Amino acid sequence: MTIQDLSRPVRLPRRSRQGVVMGMDSWQLACVAVAAIVVLICVNRFGPPGLVYGAPIYVPIGAFAFVTVHGDSAPRQAGLWLMKQLRHTLGATKHIYRPERPHVAGTLNLPGIRASVQIWDVEGVACVYNPHDRSVSVTAEVEVEGFLMKDIPERFDLAQQWSPVLASFTQRPGVKRAVLQERTIPTTIRAARDHYETVMIKRGLDAASPVNRNYEQVLNRAEPFAVSHRNYLTFTLDLIALGPQLKALGGGEGAVKSLAALEARNLADALRASRITVRRWLSPRDVAALTRVAFDPEFAANVQNRPDDKMGVDSVAIGPMYLEEPRGQNGVVYSDSGVHTTMWIHEWPRSDAAIGFVEPIVFARMPSTGEAITHILSIVLTPVSVKKAMKRIEDDKKIWRGNEKLRAKRGADGSAADAADWDALERQEEEIVAGHGEFRYGAYLTVTAPDEAKLDQAIAGMRNALARAGMEPQILYCQQAEALMVNALPIGLGMK
Secondary structure, three states: OOOOOOOOOOOOOOOOOOOOOEEEOOOHHHHHHHHHHHHHHHHHHHHHHOHHHHHHHHHHHHOOOEEEEEEEEHHHHHHHHHHHHHHHHHHHHEEEEOOOOOOOOOOOOOOOOHHOHHHHHHOOOEEEEEEEEEEEEEEEEEEEEOOOOOOHHHHHHHHHHHHHHHHHHHHHEEEEEEEEEEEEEOOOHHHHHHHEEEEEEEEHOOOHHHHHHHHHHHHHHHHHHEEEEEEEEEEEOOOOHHHHHHHHOOHHHHHHHHHHHHHHHHHHHHHHHOOOOOOOOOHHHHHHHHHHHOOOOOHHHHHHOOHHHHOOOOOOHHHEEEEEEEOOOOOOEEEOOOEEEEEEEEEEEOOEEOOOOOOOOOOOOEEEEEEEOOEEEEEEEEEHHHHHHHHHHHHHHHHHHHHHHHHHHHOOOHHHHHHHHHHHHHHHHHHHOOOOOEEEEEEEEEEEEEHHHHHHHHHHHHHHHHHHHHOEEOOOOOOOOHHHHHHHEEEEEHHH
């Protein structure tokens, strides 16, 4: 009988290297196709000498298909770079909000098409309606008390209870996306200072005494290291797939609100059964506050120090006053008081990992100062039905077999990476047959700092943390504004 190692039970499927054909993506295949067309035209026009005449054209194009830039294919990176240059030309890489200008009613201070996102208040819960993909989202702040302090069997048990909740998303029509998000931002020690002042008044202590002065110095030195860790779960519904239910509820905005409230209660019950505590459902002011603080980190203390009856931010102030993708810098984006870099996690732990293996990321520190790194980690889960999952696996197996035949014809042996791809497909098929759900998932990590010098240090510290967690990041060059929006807005977005 095989005994499972509860200390390291997590193994995520590796990212396939098979591509469309022989490990090449569609961008690379397009370059190869263009080179082949040039060869064909030259040979038809000039005969065999055409191979020589056309070489200055088809050789660079064909070779370009196999070049790698920033860990990605050069053709794809070139396409993204050209799109960014076009946005620069059209003035679409800079957003400056002018409050005095007239604005379309019902729009938010957000760049691009997301300005038309609507935030409704449904019994104190923010119901975020996205008219572009006809979806609605609700967000809960969640926690598992003392998770990192629990022993290994209890952690494993909690993970096993959370698994059926995720699996249920793939079995219900209309669940478009689920986003797990962890936010770490600087905070204040207002509670400690208030308690200190209260004790001084009650006991009549002398503020000028050496003991009190020393304690105040301790508080001042502790302030820069105070951070807030918050976890959120955003649940997004596809209103097109749920059309019959909306019709049964009477249709219109009221039906969408009723459906969102119903699903929020169902999700809360499922989380409670999994021993995950819903601290609160975010209100419209809470959603606006999270977004505003992401764009303007220096504003965080202002929001956190507000009394309970004035918590949050009005939706009018949800977005940035300034947002820019600078020309010549493809890996950063500027906002009100922060410089941001967003990375895509393209490799997950290749060996068995412990539950809670992302702990080094949550508690990542600056290498030089030891200060906490301001960041947002989002894991975007898109449910896949069992039928589609099985078809996807079968298609991937056909591609793998096709690539294996091509390798055999060339007399090339398969690599360990190719064997790992096949093993991963077999394991995924077994898990689906056993009743587990499948998700298409992606993870995005936004690192924020006051200036570029500190941002470089923060990225270095975060890369160290990612390495300890067994994960590898890739900066989303030429896509920074879009990637920042995915993480800054707690409304269940993903990147296409």
